[in-house]
Amino acid sequence: MALTRDFRETIQKRVQKDKAFRRELLKEGIECLLSGDVETGKVVLRDYIHATSGFAALAEATEIPVKSLLRMFGPSGNPQAKNLFQVIAYLQRLEKVHLKLTASKAA
Template sequence: MGLTRNFKETVQARVLADPAFRDALLQEGVEALLGGDVDTGKAVLRDYIKATVGFEQLGADTGASPKSLIRMFGPAGNPQARNLFAVISHLQRHAGVALHVTAQPT
């Protein structure tokens, strides 16, 4: 049986309905970046941004162009650390969470 809803629409609906899922999605995106999986991290954060604050508002809040932010989190995007950390900092404040790094044995 085919899906009746687009996957991204499903994620967006879940983000809006489930704060724990929303916070976990933000955490997963940041963890992917820290783990070296930049493409997955950008994709997860892109979906998170679309489902929460949106690129227009994120641009207004961070002083960045929404188009630049969309490119930054796109498949070919190569964000500068300064811009990436500014966005992550804003997303944490917007969500009301504080992410922390902990060392884990490999």
């Protein structure tokens, strides 16, 4: 899913102003990953990271090099589970939320 620069800038501005939207964006990114839509999940989380802490702060907090994080969330990135869950844990702390997984019957 290719996003235009204007669209990304719009998302970033809204994330910075709207706490509920920011939390929903984080939730959506994680839900995409869990549902198997890894590409969309990475795009959403990359946009979330750009609009919040940034990759430099994320690298410092997780001790994962910036270049590795950028590759992880890039189009051909294939993040290791350990690194991905470390990033998700940090993003939840940053947002001051704890997302819970609930089971439901498939449609």
